[in-house]
Amino acid sequence: MPRPRTITDERLLAATAQVIGRRGPGFTLAEVAAAAGVSVGTVGQRFGSKGGLLRALTRQTAAEQAERMRRAADVADPVAGLRAALLSWFEGMTDPDEAQNHLAQLGVDLLDPELRALLADLYETTGRTVLELTRRVDLPRAPSPERAARVLTGLLYGVAMDWSVRPDGALADRLLEDVDAVLAAWKGR
Template sequence: MARPRATTDTALLDAAAAVLARTGSAGFTLELAGQQAGVSAATLVKRFGSKRGLLIASSQRWIDSIDPDPGSLPGETPLATLRRLSVRSYTDHSRPDDAANHVSSLAADLGDPELTRLLALGWHRKRSQLERLISRAIDAGELPNAPTPATAARTLFSLLEGSFLGWTVDPDGALLSILDTEFDNLIASWT
């Protein structure tokens, strides 16, 4: 009979995410991720096969976390839901060091065809989520001058990602405040 796992895959992936946020891809090692999780690097190899396998599992988990059809919180308008699920999705990257490490991980992902494919899937899923939310806000009369939901979602996604990348280069001000302002400026042209 197999011995039960003392540490879940979720806990191992949480540990890997914490190390990636702290070190970026360049400094990420299985040893550091294992230390964070309280296990050996060999445990990570046994579960995920390699560092690359762990990064692929982490990317897949990120994709799975994006709800393609999210609901609103009680009392929340469709536009408020759109703000929460667009701007607030950057909360984990609102410290300059974490943001820079996120961007270094992005660069590493672009060097690996499978990680690039997963990144594209995640971004597609996020844009689809934004498209649904924008469609609901249009149907509720909150965005009467918006372009088609697909166009609006691409525009909003590009604005948020571009603003985030710009802030990582010049982190002047609080990221979420900057994104709130950019969101408001765009939405003003659609109302």
């Protein structure tokens, strides 16, 4: 009879994200195991390889991102909801060095066709969620909801990347300033 799992995949994936933030793409399964407080064998048995671990992390991120954004948007004012959803995207990203390490990992992920396809799914899911939230908002000077969602999505990616290499202030503040500037212009203010 197999032993029950006391270590969840979520715990191992959270440790993976933490280690990537510290080490970037040079991270090892041993570092993930140490961060999770388990043996390397546990990580290897669960995910098979570093690639398997990264694929699982990307799938989990895709599943959680849309839900986190919808929860953040669940307020009375649709504009405030859209704004909160957009700001939730990089929630918790406060260290530019960690952001750089995650971006470095993204660069490596793009070289792997399977990870690149999973990232495309993640971006598609996120884009659909932004579109869904954008359609709820009255923005008389905005382009079509489809284009507005693309602009907002691109804005977030661009600000996060720029901040990771040229950190000036908090990422949340930079995102807030730029998102507010776009939404104010689209509202006609």
